[in-house]
Amino acid sequence: MDSKRRDMLKTGGGLTLLSLVAAAGWLKPGDGWAAEWNKAAFDTKSMDETLKTIGATTPAQSKDITFFSTPDIAENGAVVPIGITSAIPKTESIAILVEKNPNMLTAVFDIPPGTEPAISTRVKMGQSSNVYALVKADGKYYVASKEIKVTLGGCGG
Amino acid sequence: MRSHHRRAAQGVAALFILAAATALGQGSPVDEIAKYRAALQDGNPAELWEARGEDMWKQARGPKKASLERCDLGLGPGVVKGAYSELPKYFADADRVQDLETRLVWCMVTQQGYTEADAKKNPFGAGNDKKADMEALVAYVTSESRGIRMNVPQSHPKEQEAYRIGEKIFYYRGGPHDFGCATCHGDDGKRIRLQDLPNLTKVDGARKAYTTWPAYRVSQGELRSFQWRLNDCFRQQRFPELEFASDASIALTMFLARNANGAEFDAPAIKR
Amino acid sequence: MADPMKIRANVVGDTTEVKVLMSHEMETGQRKDAQGKTIPAWHIQTVNATWNGKTVLSAQWGPAVAKNPFLSFKFKGGAKGDKVQITWTDTRGDTRTDEATIG
Numbered sequence: 001m002d003s004k005r006r007d008m009l010k011t012g013g014g015l016t017l018l019s020l021v022a023a024a025g026w027l028k029p030g031d032g033w034a035a036e037w038n039k040a041a042f043d044t045k046s047m048d049e050t051l052k053t054i055g056a057t058t059p060a061q062s063k064d065i066t067f068f069s070t071p072d073i074a075e076n077g078a079v080v081p082i083g084i085t086s087a088i089p090k091t092e093s094i095a096i097l098v099e100k101n102p103n104m105l106t107a108v109f110d111i112p113p114g115t116e117p118a119i120s121t122r123v124k125m126g127q128s129s130n131v132y133a134l135v136k137a138d139g140k141y142y143v144a145s146k147e148i149k150v151t152l153g154g155c156g157g
Numbered sequence: 158m159r160s161h162h163r164r165a166a167q168g169v170a171a172l173f174i175l176a177a178a179t180a181l182g183q184g185s186p187v188d189e190i191a192k193y194r195a196a197l198q199d200g201n202p203a204e205l206w207e208a209r210g211e212d213m214w215k216q217a218r219g220p221k222k223a224s225l226e227r228c229d230l231g232l233g234p235g236v237v238k239g240a241y242s243e244l245p246k247y248f249a250d251a252d253r254v255q256d257l258e259t260r261l262v263w264c265m266v267t268q269q270g271y272t273e274a275d276a277k278k279n280p281f282g283a284g285n286d287k288k289a290d291m292e293a294l295v296a297y298v299t300s301e302s303r304g305i306r307m308n309v310p311q312s313h314p315k316e317q318e319a320y321r322i323g324e325k326i327f328y329y330r331g332g333p334h335d336f337g338c339a340t341c342h343g344d345d346g347k348r349i350r351l352q353d354l355p356n357l358t359k360v361d362g363a364r365k366a367y368t369t370w371p372a373y374r375v376s377q378g379e380l381r382s383f384q385w386r387l388n389d390c391f392r393q394q395r396f397p398e399l400e401f402a403s404d405a406s407i408a409l410t411m412f413l414a415r416n417a418n419g420a421e422f423d424a425p426a427i428k429r
Numbered sequence: 430m431a432d433p434m435k436i437r438a439n440v441v442g443d444t445t446e447v448k449v450l451m452s453h454e455m456e457t458g459q460r461k462d463a464q465g466k467t468i469p470a471w472h473i474q475t476v477n478a479t480w481n482g483k484t485v486l487s488a489q490w491g492p493a494v495a496k497n498p499f500l501s502f503k504f505k506g507g508a509k510g511d512k513v514q515i516t517w518t519d520t521r522g523d524t525r526t527d528e529a530t531i532g
Contacts, residue, residue: 037474042491071193073186075351075429079375079495081196098493102459106493115485115504116444122197122495124457151190151351202497204435205452285454378454378496 042105047097047132050105056134056141064088065133065144069120077150082131083120090138091117100129125150190351194429203296203373203425206380210297213290219269228264230257230298241302242422245411247313254319256410258384259402261294280401281385284378295382296371302422307368309415316411319404323412326405327357336394338409342366352429357413364420367413372426380425383410436529438513445507445531447478447485449500449515457492473498473517480504480513480531507531 044050051058068083084094094117095108101124109119117135125131128149135142214225214237230240231248245256251263258280265276282289311317330337341347342357355362370383384401387409391399399406432452439446451473458470476488485504507513514528 037489042489069196069199071189071196073189073193075190075193076375078378079197081193101493102457103491103493106491108489109502110487112484112486114506115502118503119486120499120501122499124455124493124495200448200450200499200501202450202452202499205432205450205497208435209432373497 038108041108042103044105045103047099047104050097050134051141056136059134059141059143062086062088062135062142062144065135065142067131067133067144067146068118070131070146071148073149073151074125075151077125077127079122080125080148080150081120081122083118084133084135085116085118086133086135086137086142088117088135088137088142091135092138093136094119095132095134095136096121096123097132097134098123098125098129099132100127101125104132194427197375197427201373201425201427202378203300203371203380203427206293206296206371206373207300207425208297209288210293210295213293214297219265219271221268221270223269225261225264225268225294227268228261230260237298237301239302239305241299242305242307243309245316245319245407245414246310247315254313254315254407254411256384256402256407256414257295257298258291258382259407261291261298262402277401281382281388282379292371292380292382292385295384296380296425299371299422299424303424305422307364307414307417307420307422309411309418311415319408319411320415322405323408323410326409327412332395334395336396338390338394340394341390357416360416363413363416367417368420368422369424369426369428371424372428375427375429383413431523431525434515434517434525434527436513436515436527438507438529438531440507440509440531443505444503445480445505445511445513446503447501447513447515447529449478449498451498451500451517451525453496453498453517453519455492455494455496455498459492471520473519476500476515476517478502478513478515480507481511485513 038054041050041053044053064087066085068085070082074080082096084096086094091111093108093110096106097104098106106123107121111117125148128147130145130147132143132145217224227234230237231243231246232240241257244260245254247254248260248263255263262273262276265271266273279287279289280291282292311320327338330340339358341354342362345356345359347354347356355366357363357366367383370386371380373379374381384406387406388399388401391397434452435450437448453473454471455473456468456471458467460468462468470492472492472494473490476486476490477484478486486502488500490498509531511531512528513531514526516524516526518524
């Protein structure tokens with residue numbers, strides 16, 4: 001932890017005091033994702049750690065979060081299409097977490113009012129894994145997951 | 158040798174994963190991989206290469222500070238639309254059959270003032286530090302033939318000669334593994350691990366293969382041209398390197414392009 | 430300098446669909462080069478999309494977003510001729526802004 005803090009301070013030329021404070025978890029909990037890149041959250045290695053870092057409570061499993069255009073098997077882990085849509089009212093953000101990646105948190109999307117709570121992107125997966133969609137709606141957290149198998153790529157041809 | 162073992166082991170692992178997937182009651186692996194490929198179609202990063210190539214086509218470049226907008230790809234100076242569907246073809250000014258790459262090199266030399274060596278020096282890109290202008294230009298020009306039927310000519314004697322030589326190269330076996338193009342691409346149902354290999358001796362296989370290159374290769378994060386495909390097949394066969402823009406390369410391209418005649422061109426595509 | 434983004438924005442009824450391709454290595458920081466040295470992470474960190482100056486999507490990305498990222502989303506409103514503007518910033522502080530006209 002200490003060494004990590006030192007690293008951040010060393011490379012902190014472009015970081016504002018606010019983001020350092022936020023990353024160190026000194027901002028009051030419950031603020032969710034900071035406006036600037038949340039280094040601490042992207043460094044986490046488990047769902048529990050991620051939730052703690054962003055000050056989230058244990059998320060409720062939700063059937064109102066669905067994956068679309070997301071295959072069960074990815075031919076190549078370098079590019080795995082992920083589409084997530086939330087039918088939960090007042091959805092504020094959608095995050096993608098890949099359980100078995102070196103760092104779980106992959107992307108967070110803030111959904112302002114007027115924007116559909118549905119995003120589609122592509123992620124890297126080192127191996128077959130559960131992928132979680134973590135949704136914040138009306139201040140509460142919800143989650144859904146999908147297992148995606150990654151086959152090995154070809155032989156470069 | 159070691160790499161062969163590793164490949165075999167990976168193949169077994171892949172099969173195991175597939176068997177497990179089936180046991181879990183998901184769709185068949187083949188269906189699921191088809192879904193994966195379908196999901197990638199929307200938003201093909203090849204478009205980034207197409208855009209860069211179009212910019213480059215229009216920019217004044219080279220010692221003569223000229224754009225390529227007067228380059229004749231076979232349909233008249235500056236005509237890009239549909240040009241690729243009729244290549245390779247015989248060009249009287251060069252007195253030679255040229256494929257797209259060779260023709261681009263020709264224009265870069267005659268109109269932009271590059272040396273031939275400079276125009277040819279970086280045909281295939283490798284990451285951010287070594288972007289290939291050639292692949293971007295190829296992406297742009299080929300994209301302008303999307304939806305147009307392949308119509309590669311065989312009227313000039315040199316076009317016929319190129320086809321005959323290309324056919325010979327396709328069936329020629331050699332190298333340390335006594336391999337040839339036809340070893341992998343001359344029968345139905347061949348594959349390397351999960352990759353089905355097209356039978357290029359049949360109309361359907363020849364059409365589908367040729368009309369889906371260039372392609373954004375997901376595994377490499379690069380746009381790859383048909384020339385790259387040929388080049389890498391030669392590497393995999395342990396053949397001597399297929400020299401870029403050489404007569405052999407043009408001849409083989411002529412053989413494979415002509416066999417795709419009648420099919421709608423559908424690239425740049427996206428492949429695993 | 431980074432290559433331009435490819436942005437498509439189309440309005441159907443009252444909803445605008447935006448599709449973006451970005452040219453970026455998205456280096457993970459996990460890979461090693463031929464000499465065995467770790468290649469440092471280099472990836473887009475933040476993405477912001479605006480329509481008529483109003484933010485319609487913002488995102489934070491880690492290194493596990495795929496190379497040459499693709500992003501698609503929809504927002505209510507938007508008319509043909511309006512501008513959608515997208516900005517990304519990466520770990521090197523490099524930034525790029527491009528815009529598209531809604532069609």
